[in-house]
Amino acid sequence: MARIKPQALLQQSKKKKGPNRISVTTIILCNLIVVLIVFFVFTTYRHWSQRSRLQTESRSSVSKDEDAFVDSKKSDVPGYAVLNTAKGDITVELYKESSPEVVDEFIDLCQKGHFKGMPFNRVIKHFVIQAGDNKKVGAAEDWTLRGKHYNHLDTSSMKHEAFMLGTSKGKRNDRGFELFITTAPIPDLSEKLIVFGRVIKGEEVVQEIEEVDTDENYQPKANIGIIKVSLKQKI
Template identity: 70%
Template sequence: MARIKPQALLQQSKKKKGPARISVTTIIMSSLIVVLTVFFLYATYRHWSQRSRIQMENTQSVLEGESSFMDPKKSDLPGYAILNTAKGSITVELFKDSSPEVVDQFLDLCQRGHFNGMLFRHVIKHYVIQAGDSDKLGATEDWTLKGKHYSQLESSLKHEAFMLGTTKAKHDNKEFELFITTAPIPDLNEKLTVFGKIVKGEDIVQEIEEVDTDEHYRPKSTIGIHSVILKQSI
């Protein structure tokens, strides 16, 4: 067997391939792929997290919108009435939620001008003043003997002074009268349907109740409501 010369072995070893080297281009491309993959994953996460947050906000807005539009008629109703009297203006906050039917009737009458020129027919000092078209004592008749006693009681949320109401007895629009309490009345809810509270002009109410009256609690001088202005807010 012929022996291979050392020079030939050297030439054959040079022909053998050495270990493969990773080129710079390959490293750069791999790095870019990794960076793009991470960026894509991050962008996807941001997109879905923002979408989830927006959906939650929209759901909350819808729920709030549904609650605010459950009764659009009620929300559109004026919330305040300003009674312009000979002594000054009295601002009343209307109880649209607790007395909706009476408030609806009151607002309708205001728009028809029912209260324009209406007189305060009876004034019981430190108790109640009554405005209406009828000159009969009516609902205040059985209150007069209790007036002094009740006026000494402390006010409460349920029967406090400066509340606006009308009689509970069924009546047509012509018989719709206004009662403004000037002192706590323990049995107020038995007498009246309260549908408002004086929030400005308590001093005007007190001026009206200080007018001179006869033995039937009728003011000796004419005093009444000139007009009523309705407002959404004050």
């Protein structure tokens, strides 16, 4: 077997291919791709994160707007009424929370001018003054009997307060919406009336109306009534 010369071995080794080296361009390109992928993932996450936050804020804002609308609607309901009479003004605070339906009906009738010119057709001293369009004696017969009864009682010990505003219970279609203002405590007030307010100013006017001359049926001899009713948000 022939021996290979050292010079030939050197030439053969030069001809053998060495291991492949990764170029700088390839490294830069790979790094750029990685950066783009990371940037895309970060941008996508940020987009959906902001969208979720905006949706949450939007729902919260809508909920607050709805609550504000409800509160605004409640606050729009007048809280007071001023009954202008020939004897002076009677200011009444309306019980919007405890008697909302009756208060709504009362306000609606006020806006339609229902009480304009309405007379006080029953005045029972130490008991009640009543305003309404029903002039039949029988309509107030029970109230008249009660008035005679309570005139002889010590009303200072009775539990219901004076100067409460109410209207008759039951259907009011036949009699219309009558107004009752008590002038003394009445123990069974809730049996007859729906109380929906109280006089906070003008008690002396109520007492002055209470002192007018009446006939045997407690009807005032001189015409006296409500000139108009004004609704107020605040007093």
